[in-house]
Amino acid sequence: MQQSLWQFLVEQQHKIFIQVIQHLGLTFIALLFAIAIGLPLGILISRKKNLATPILTVAGILQTIPSIALLGFMIPVFGIGPEPAIVALLIYALLPIIRNTYTGISGVNDNIIEAAKSLGMTKNQLLFKVELPLAMPVIVAGIRTAAVINVGVATLASFVAAGGLGEFIFGGISLNNSNMILAGAIPAALLAVIVDQIIAFIQRLQYRTIRKILMIIPVIFLMIGGIYFWTKNSGTDLRAGFTPEFMGRKDGDIGLKKIYQLNLNPSVVNDALMYKALYEGKLDIISGYSTDGRIKAYDLIVLNDDKKIFPPYFAAPVIKEKTLQKYPDLEKTLDLLTGKISDSVMTELNYKTDYLHQVPEKVAKEFLVKNNLYKTPNKAESETIRIGSKIFGEQYILAEMYRMLIEGNTHYKVETKTGLGGTKICFDALMNDSIDFYPEYTGTGLLVLLTPDNLTIDKVTKSADLTYQFVQNEFKKKYGIRWLKPIGFNNAYALVMRRKQADQLKIRSITDLKNYTEKK
Amino acid sequence: MITVESVSKNFNNLPAVDDISFVAHEKEILVLLGTSGCGKTTTLKMINRLIDSDSGNILIDGKNIKKQKVEELRMGIGYVMQNSGLFPHYTVAENIAVVPRLQKWDSKKIESRIEELIHKLHLSDEVLKRFPHELSGGQQQRVGIARALIANTPILLMDEPFGALDNITRSDIHSEFKTLNELKNKTIILVTHDVSEAFELGHRICLMNKGKIIQTGTPKEMIYHPENDFVKNFFANNRLALEYKITKVEDLQLENILEKDFDKHENIWNVLQNLNANLEDVELYNTITTAFNEYRKKQLA
Numbered sequence: 001m002q003q004s005l006w007q008f009l010v011e012q013q014h015k016i017f018i019q020v021i022q023h024l025g026l027t028f029i030a031l032l033f034a035i036a037i038g039l040p041l042g043i044l045i046s047r048k049k050n051l052a053t054p055i056l057t058v059a060g061i062l063q064t065i066p067s068i069a070l071l072g073f074m075i076p077v078f079g080i081g082p083e084p085a086i087v088a089l090l091i092y093a094l095l096p097i098i099r100n101t102y103t104g105i106s107g108v109n110d111n112i113i114e115a116a117k118s119l120g121m122t123k124n125q126l127l128f129k130v131e132l133p134l135a136m137p138v139i140v141a142g143i144r145t146a147a148v149i150n151v152g153v154a155t156l157a158s159f160v161a162a163g164g165l166g167e168f169i170f171g172g173i174s175l176n177n178s179n180m181i182l183a184g185a186i187p188a189a190l191l192a193v194i195v196d197q198i199i200a201f202i203q204r205l206q207y208r209t210i211r212k213i214l215m216i217i218p219v220i221f222l223m224i225g226g227i228y229f230w231t232k233n234s235g236t237d238l239r240a241g242f243t244p245e246f247m248g249r250k251d252g253d254i255g256l257k258k259i260y261q262l263n264l265n266p267s268v269v270n271d272a273l274m275y276k277a278l279y280e281g282k283l284d285i286i287s288g289y290s291t292d293g294r295i296k297a298y299d300l301i302v303l304n305d306d307k308k309i310f311p312p313y314f315a316a317p318v319i320k321e322k323t324l325q326k327y328p329d330l331e332k333t334l335d336l337l338t339g340k341i342s343d344s345v346m347t348e349l350n351y352k353t354d355y356l357h358q359v360p361e362k363v364a365k366e367f368l369v370k371n372n373l374y375k376t377p378n379k380a381e382s383e384t385i386r387i388g389s390k391i392f393g394e395q396y397i398l399a400e401m402y403r404m405l406i407e408g409n410t411h412y413k414v415e416t417k418t419g420l421g422g423t424k425i426c427f428d429a430l431m432n433d434s435i436d437f438y439p440e441y442t443g444t445g446l447l448v449l450l451t452p453d454n455l456t457i458d459k460v461t462k463s464a465d466l467t468y469q470f471v472q473n474e475f476k477k478k479y480g481i482r483w484l485k486p487i488g489f490n491n492a493y494a495l496v497m498r499r500k501q502a503d504q505l506k507i508r509s510i511t512d513l514k515n516y517t518e519k520k
Numbered sequence: 521m522i523t524v525e526s527v528s529k530n531f532n533n534l535p536a537v538d539d540i541s542f543v544a545h546e547k548e549i550l551v552l553l554g555t556s557g558c559g560k561t562t563t564l565k566m567i568n569r570l571i572d573s574d575s576g577n578i579l580i581d582g583k584n585i586k587k588q589k590v591e592e593l594r595m596g597i598g599y600v601m602q603n604s605g606l607f608p609h610y611t612v613a614e615n616i617a618v619v620p621r622l623q624k625w626d627s628k629k630i631e632s633r634i635e636e637l638i639h640k641l642h643l644s645d646e647v648l649k650r651f652p653h654e655l656s657g658g659q660q661q662r663v664g665i666a667r668a669l670i671a672n673t674p675i676l677l678m679d680e681p682f683g684a685l686d687n688i689t690r691s692d693i694h695s696e697f698k699t700l701n702e703l704k705n706k707t708i709i710l711v712t713h714d715v716s717e718a719f720e721l722g723h724r725i726c727l728m729n730k731g732k733i734i735q736t737g738t739p740k741e742m743i744y745h746p747e748n749d750f751v752k753n754f755f756a757n758n759r760l761a762l763e764y765k766i767t768k769v770e771d772l773q774l775e776n777i778l779e780k781d782f783d784k785h786e787n788i789w790n791v792l793q794n795l796n797a798n799l800e801d802v803e804l805y806n807t808i809t810t811a812f813n814e815y816r817k818k819q820l821a
Contacts, residue, residue, distance in 0.1 A: 115599075
């Protein structure tokens with residue numbers, strides 16, 4: 001039975017409360033730092049106008065860096081946790097604060113400035129008694145913009161284990177759980193509106209009232225920030241970082257707690273960032289994927305799942321029956337890849353894209369050529385087939401392979417829609433015919449999309465074939481979607497550690513890990 | 521005493537002020553008069569260094585203004601500007617008190633000095649708590665003057681101080697200005713483009729054109745001894761009224777008749793205005809005009 005949003009909110013109220021506090025804490029600490037840096041910079045460039053263009057340009061460029069990339073740059077320097085999140089938020093908040101301080105001060109009437117000078121004010125007196133008070137409404141408007149930007153961007157803090165409402169939002173997207181998405185998104189939107197209105201109220205106050213509360217504001221900011229750190233409890237000496245998806249899955253953290261009785265007190269991190277964080281030693285255990293290229297690249301090790309909680313994740317294209325009928329040549333073309341890619345081959349291919357930074361197109365072509373599957377593209381003349389992919393390297397490679405196979409063996413046009421955010425986004429795109437097929441994993445199909453009861457799960461995850469049979473039948477019944485034949489590799493969830501540390505601690509399996517944490 | 525020696529200032533290689541020299545004596549009102557763009561405001565602002573001169577020297581009581589801290593220089597010079605230049609975020613009281621606050625006066629002293637000034641400038645007490653934008657133009661200008669007067673500086677610079685006011689308000693302020701004893705002991709340089717204001721308030725006038733001083737002298741000298749055609753033509757339009765205004769009762773040597781009714785420092789224009797208002801004294805009116813014409817003939821000879 002579907003749980004209602006209200007039930008979810010009531011059930012998770014404690015978590016929501018903590019996430020809201022974390023969210024506000026991050027926003028306001030970053031805002032405080034941004035003001036501490038941006039205000040003096042704005043004053044500086046209003047004094048030395050020739051610095052204005054370069055400084056505003058740099059702040060503008062920083063603003064355009066995609067947040068996930070910015071967080072990626074931060075990890076080697078600041079590690080995992082609130083520090084990189086705060087620095088990233090600070091960077092996004094700088095531009096409006098610098099620019100409005102500059103505009104505000106430059107906009108003070110020349111007559112007033114001249115009057116102040118003629119009365120014998122020094123430069124500092126002019127600044128503090130005349131320019132800043134008169135520029136205050138414009139400066140506060142800049143802080144308001146920055147605050148609202150920060151409330152929005154702070155959802156990304158969950159990528160680097162800094163908490164906040166992003167944990168629910170991104171967890172919900174990965175888990176196909178709309179209630180969870182809304183439980184994060186609605187408070188986030190409300191926070192943005194409330195923060196905006198509170199600062200708007202301050203903006204309308206008389207200058208002299210603002211002057212009175214000027215000292216209180218940083219104190220409030222620091223208090224909210226303080227609460228944040230209070231909510232972040234420190235875990236064991238082995239630091240675990242799991243993806244939001246893994247956190248909420250029965251075959252993820254929930255399974256670890258239930259079957260292995262292993263509680264690692266994990267932080268939530270983004271899957272694009274966690275390998276790097278593990279490699280850099282900022283984390284010790286992550287929830288990885290067994291075929292990820294970075295396991296080879298960073299010399300990591302997959303812990304043996306000795307109690308078999310991670311179900312098989314064999315990859316196969318999923319496609320609507322009616323699409324197969326519409327394009328009769330399609331199925332046999334897609335089947336060309338069946339059984340061709342083993343675990344080790346997939347890891348190798350992933351290694352090439354993730355670590356050697358080769359483009360997926362090149363990696364895909366090399367593989368097809370080596371296996372005599374590559375043909376020069378035919379002249380496309382009929383309708384377009386749209387291939388989807390999720391937002392990680394392996395899916396990009398598979399999408400490229402399918403594109404080349406279709407172009408070489410049929411006369412269909414091909415369009416790839418890669419980088420769809422998560423399982424839910426991909427599957428929804430398939431259901432509403434925005435894409436024609438994408439490679440999905442049997443385990444995901446079972447646990448995220450079908451979500452049968454525990455008994456069924458236990459039964460069908462016993463073997464890879466059973467899982468495949470089950471999703472094959474259920475998808476046909478429920479959605480009219482076919483699972484084509486598996487490509488061969490099993491990209492299951494896995495707990496991943498640095499090989500060196502695992503050797504040192506003599507940890508080979510998840511049970512070893514559990515015993516190690518209990519010894520402590 | 522303010523001494524300006526061969527001072528020049530260029531803006532974008534164009535001379536705004538071109539090698540000018542003049543002296544403003546103790547306790548006199550010197551008017552810099554000229555059309556817009558003649559360099560009079562630039563000259564004024566060079567005295568309190570809102571603009572720095574390119575060459576030449578400006579001395580106040582023999583001391584070069586560039587040899588002292590600019591803030592100290594300005595603290596010793598009152599400055600009144602055209603658009604009052606009041607701080608919009610300060611109340612009237614706070615605006616007037618800016619300099620004493622910077623100089624850290626005792627707050628009782630500030631309060632009593634403000635009280636004294638607003639009465640002299642015909643402002644009411646309740647105005648003190650208001651903000652500048654809540655005042656009329658005339659009130660704003662009075663507050664601006666109070667701000668410039670509060671520290672009792674020996675020098676006062678005024679840049680078109682009454683330029684933004686309507687005619688009636690202006691003539692009211694003019695007459696108050698002349699009787700205000702706060703101003704009696706000051707050396708005042710006043711910039712204006714208004715000829716009658718210059719004649720009304722100025723002890724001496726510097727007539728400027730295109731960055732140069734054309735003639736410096738008393739109002740009488742400007743009218744009766746113009747140094748060239750420019751000066752003559754400059755006053756041609758208002759000449760009759762100006763002549764009446766610069767002639768005093770004492771100049772006509774009609775002591776017996778006039779002095780019992782009029783102040784000997786009163787100008788003939790005002791005397792005739794008053795007589796003209798009540799039509800009974802036609803004879804006296806004629807006597808005075810005749811005497812004035814005699815006097816005028818002598819001056820022009």
